[in-house]
Amino acid sequence: MRIDVVTVFPEYLAPLNLSLIGRAADRGLIDLAVHDLRTWTHDVHRTVDDSPAGGGAGMIMRPEPWGEAFDALVEPATPPHLLVPSPAGVRFDQSMARDLATQRHLMFACGRYEGIDQRVLDEARQTMTVTEVSLGDYVLFGGEVAVLAIVEAVTRLIPGVLGNAESLAEESHNDGLLEAPGYTKPAVWRDRPVPDVLLSGHHAKIARWRRDQALLRTAQFRPDMLAGLPDEALSKADRAV
């Protein structure tokens, strides 16, 4: 997968060079490039914003640098999926992460100020799939933090990136539930024991206990997820919890 990120704060995306994502790039599992939008400005002040048409608070990002950036980065024969983080976007979730992880080329446009001139997105839709996406019902200073989260959620699903693919199967949101609580050594810590069943070696009982905990945790913290499960997703034993 090729990933391009266009931003006025390239240093904000430095964490993408670390840990598993950095290692995936080094191993050629992803081709990641971060671009400074000001590369495509031509004035002495490298201007990327201007006052909103029609008045109002704040500034809007000018279309010209974005247009030139996309012209430089997009291969018309194989256009990317353009993702634009925005408070007005569709909610990002694990289902979207799974879909994006199958795609060949993602490009992220990080807005700042009050956002990007709408004509940039309108123009891009002539040649690309464009999705405005939000992390949640709150507002950040710009799109960079959202890109960090989305790139991590997507790249960890790419085969080979996560050393132990088995852990993907047991994590929250993979099966529509929140994951069960985890424990490790010591067996007792500050008078708090690991649940006996996890030390029993009885794999069927351990699996049942974890499923029960996942159902209880989902019912407590995310009843909306439980309500959204198809009937066939819950066994007779699940319904008895």
Ligand SMILES: COc1ccc2nc(C(=O)O)sc2c1
């Ligand atoms: C101007 O660009 C922005 C501003 C706020 C913001 N908030 C997001 C969020 O996902 O909450 S994405 C995003 C992009």
